Amino acid sequence: MTIKNGAEYIESLRGRNLKIYLFGELVKEPVDHPMIRPSINAVAETYDLAAENPELAAPHSSLTGLQVNRFLHIVESPQDLVDQNRMQRKLGQLTGTCFQRCVGMDALNSLYSSTYEIDQKHSTDYHKRLVEFVKMLQRENLMIGGAMTDVKGDRGLSPSQQEDPDMFVHVTKRDSKGVYITGAKAHQTGCINSHWIIVMPTMRLKSEDKDYAIIGAVPVDAPGITYIYGRQSCDTRSMEGGNIDAGNAMYSGQEAMVIFKDVFIPNHLIFMNGEYEFASMLVERFTCYHRRSYVCKTGLGDILIGASAAIADYNGVANASHIKDKLVEMTHLNETIFAAGIASSYRAHKTSAGNWQNDDMLANVCKHNVTRFPYEIGRLAQDIAGGLVVTMPSEKEFRNPETGPLLEKYLKGRKGVSTENRMRVLRLIENMTLGRNAVGYLTESMHGAGSPQAQRIQIARQMQLESKKKFAKRLAQIKEGEAEETVPESTEYFDRIFGNKNKSK
Numbered sequence: 001m002t003i004k005n006g007a008e009y010i011e012s013l014r015g016r017n018l019k020i021y022l023f024g025e026l027v028k029e030p031v032d033h034p035m036i037r038p039s040i041n042a043v044a045e046t047y048d049l050a051a052e053n054p055e056l057a058a059p060h061s062s063l064t065g066l067q068v069n070r071f072l073h074i075v076e077s078p079q080d081l082v083d084q085n086r087m088q089r090k091l092g093q094l095t096g097t098c099f100q101r102c103v104g105m106d107a108l109n110s111l112y113s114s115t116y117e118i119d120q121k122h123s124t125d126y127h128k129r130l131v132e133f134v135k136m137l138q139r140e141n142l143m144i145g146g147a148m149t150d151v152k153g154d155r156g157l158s159p160s161q162q163e164d165p166d167m168f169v170h171v172t173k174r175d176s177k178g179v180y181i182t183g184a185k186a187h188q189t190g191c192i193n194s195h196w197i198i199v200m201p202t203m204r205l206k207s208e209d210k211d212y213a214i215i216g217a218v219p220v221d222a223p224g225i226t227y228i229y230g231r232q233s234c235d236t237r238s239m240e241g242g243n244i245d246a247g248n249a250m251y252s253g254q255e256a257m258v259i260f261k262d263v264f265i266p267n268h269l270i271f272m273n274g275e276y277e278f279a280s281m282l283v284e285r286f287t288c289y290h291r292r293s294y295v296c297k298t299g300l301g302d303i304l305i306g307a308s309a310a311i312a313d314y315n316g317v318a319n320a321s322h323i324k325d326k327l328v329e330m331t332h333l334n335e336t337i338f339a340a341g342i343a344s345s346y347r348a349h350k351t352s353a354g355n356w357q358n359d360d361m362l363a364n365v366c367k368h369n370v371t372r373f374p375y376e377i378g379r380l381a382q383d384i385a386g387g388l389v390v391t392m393p394s395e396k397e398f399r400n401p402e403t404g405p406l407l408e409k410y411l412k413g414r415k416g417v418s419t420e421n422r423m424r425v426l427r428l429i430e431n432m433t434l435g436r437n438a439v440g441y442l443t444e445s446m447h448g449a450g451s452p453q454a455q456r457i458q459i460a461r462q463m464q465l466e467s468k469k470k471f472a473k474r475l476a477q478i479k480e481g482e483a484e485e486t487v488p489e490s491t492e493y494f495d496r497i498f499g500n501k502n503k504s505k
């Protein structure tokens, strides 16, 4: 049955009997857990937006002929990529956190072209299987998570060199009906809130890593899966009652560790099975999409800029020139992130499978900016907010008959502004720069879609120094062909992760 809106999505998650550990106990029903529910509410917004604003979030799919949720859509034009970014910024503005669906969206699109190319070389039928799977997702309007990052053990060793083979998800058994996988994926965004998980390799693989070259889809409630819920800073505030101290009581992100113990994947849901030489292609295409998906953070930036402007107003300093200048600086940084992301989407090329891939250099520039600028925007927000952002008493003191009137009097800002509203906006700034949604705004910005060095490697690979040197030498009137010693750059780390094929734009 097709899920039509956020409320139906939330109902679809009930009664699945998942094995989820949180605070040392099994969670009975995640939908009703006060710490988990805000993350479910964030995903529900992606369903409601599609229902309310189909131009932005529910395109027509040529695969099924249906209007589908954009998170399940195979991109059919550069405009589709641009619209993904517009939708991501909007959802960031609506939730103030990670709404958890872009990993799945970017996985489907990178698999669409990669499976096509694997089939061309190996005469397999992965692409057809994937298309059937996507059609089912589109018809039923389901949520998928993308499970790429393995726990990895010793980062200096490849999957097959690890002392414990389970440091990377791998095939433990094959039979005529499918494969069984074991291992663990770390930091899995929205996994418990999903209906399906797509398991993919996380790095370049060699022939000895063949059993690690597995891509397949598993239902979130498949036998053999255990979830261990990830803590977020200040997460228990949503269990304290009240709605001020949480800062953003409605919404949060979600990450968990997913542990697979001999989980079965039937043949029709396997999209790579041993074709190790395609792992780097898949990882590169996925990160190319995903690094410009991080324009989601500009929606969060919009909120933090708004919160900073609001607290400056409540404090009576809205017209101070340095405050205005700091808001301009925050806006400049935020729009710089957006500019690179959306430009990457516009500069897309068509893959041989027929979908569209965004520009890799600009996607990496976008994500690299995301690893830095939100921290600076957060610093400026805390500057404007004042020290109360970290010293304010709790909502319970505010509601207490003895201390409440004291706080009402002594936490006042300018005339005409309620003390409670001043507290609320300060808690929101705390939430986004130190609390629960600082996971989504800051540390996810750092490591999600690859830590900063991964982008620098991709940028280095494509920076075309030789042609730039030629531009310079021409103007400096240095003659071509003059003997000059060159020192080759080391690409050893990069070659290991992504392979060493030369890429040019």
Ligand SMILES: Cc1cc2nc3c(=O)[nH]c(=O)nc-3n(C[C@H](O)[C@H](O)[C@H](O)COP(=O)(O)OP(=O)(O)OC[C@H]3O[C@@H](n4cnc5c(N)ncnc54)[C@H](O)[C@@H]3O)c2cc1C
Residues within 6 Å of the ligand: 103, 146, 147, 148, 149, 150, 151, 152, 155, 156, 186, 187, 188, 189, 190, 255, 439, 440, 443, 444, 447, 448, 449, 450, 451, 452, 453, 454, 493
């Ligand atoms: C909030 C959040 C959400 C995420 N969501 C998802 C998700 O939904 N799906 C998913 O698959 N992944 C997800 N990720 C994972 C993300 O892609 C990884 O965090 C990222 O790739 C870094 O891996 P790591 O965390 O294991 O850090 P590490 O690999 O341990 O990196 C730590 C540091 O070591 C450096 N380093 C690592 N290996 C080497 C090496 N071999 N040589 C030199 N330096 C090295 C890195 O550059 C970095 O500076 C998420 C991460 C976060 C934080």
Ligand code: SF4
Residues within 6 Å of the ligand: 097, 098, 099, 100, 101, 102, 103, 189, 293, 294, 296, 297, 444, 448
């Ligand atoms: S971090 Fe951003 S791009 Fe990634 S899933 Fe969350 S909202 Fe989407």
